[in-house]
Amino acid sequence: MCQKCQDRIVKTQQVINEVGAENIVEMLSAVVGNESISPLERFASVMEFGSIFKEPIEVLSIAHYFGGEYLAEKDRSKKLRATLEMLSEQKYSPAVNKADETVASKDREIVRLKSSLAMLISAFKLMTGHAGFDMPNLKSDDPMAVRQMLGSMADQLDAAKGRLEDMMRELTHRHDLNKQPHKTLGSDH
Incomplete structure (x- = not known):
C-alpha cells in the first residue's frame, strides 16, 4: 500500500475518533435524506459534513471503513448465531x-x-x-x-x-x- 493511502486511512481513523461514528452516520443520514428533518437542519448537516471531509476520496475512505466494519459485524453476528444455535440444541441429541x-x-x-x-x-x-x-x-x-x-x-x-x-x-x-x-x-x- 502506498504512503498516501496509509496516510488517508490514518486520517479517517482520526476523524472517526474525534467526531464519533454515530455522529458521522447521523450526518450521512441527514445528507442523504433518510431522516425527517427540516431543510435548514439538512443544510447544516451538509455544511458540517463538507467541513469534515474536504476531498471526495475521504468520503470514499469513510465509506470503505464503514463497509469493512459492517462486514466484520455481520461475520460476528453469523458466528454468534451459529454458537447460539449450537448451544440451544440438546446436548447428546445424536446419541x-x-x-x-x-x-x-x-x-x-x-x-x-x-x-x-x-x-x-x-x-x-x-x-x-x-x-x-x-x-x-x-x-x-x-x-x-x-x-x-x-x-x-x-x-x-x-x-x-x-x-x-x-x-x-x-x-x-x-x-x-x-x-x-x-x-x-x-x-x-
Whole structure:
C-alpha cells in the first residue's frame, strides 16, 4: 500500500475518533435524506459534513471503513448465531436419536421373534396333535415359559421314544425277524 493511502486511512481513523461514528452516520443520514428533518437542519448537516471531509476520496475512505466494519459485524453476528444455535440444541441429541433407533430396531426384532414363535407353536400343536402328544399351553412370551414348554415336550418325546424302543425289543424277542415267511419267499425266486 502506498504512503498516501496509509496516510488517508490514518486520517479517517482520526476523524472517526474525534467526531464519533454515530455522529458521522447521523450526518450521512441527514445528507442523504433518510431522516425527517427540516431543510435548514439538512443544510447544516451538509455544511458540517463538507467541513469534515474536504476531498471526495475521504468520503470514499469513510465509506470503505464503514463497509469493512459492517462486514466484520455481520461475520460476528453469523458466528454468534451459529454458537447460539449450537448451544440451544440438546446436548447428546445424536446419541438420543441413535438410542431411539436402536430401541426401535430391537422392538422390531422382538416382534419378528414373537411372530416366529407363534408360527412354531402352531406347527408344534399341529404336529403333536397328529402324533398323539399333548402340547402344553404357553402362558406368556417369556423365554422361560417357552423353555419350560419345550422341556415338557422333550420329556413327552423321550417317553414316546422309550415306549417305541420297548416295543421294538418285544418284537425282536417274540419273533425272529430273520426267519419270517415273506423273507424266505423272496429268496426262492
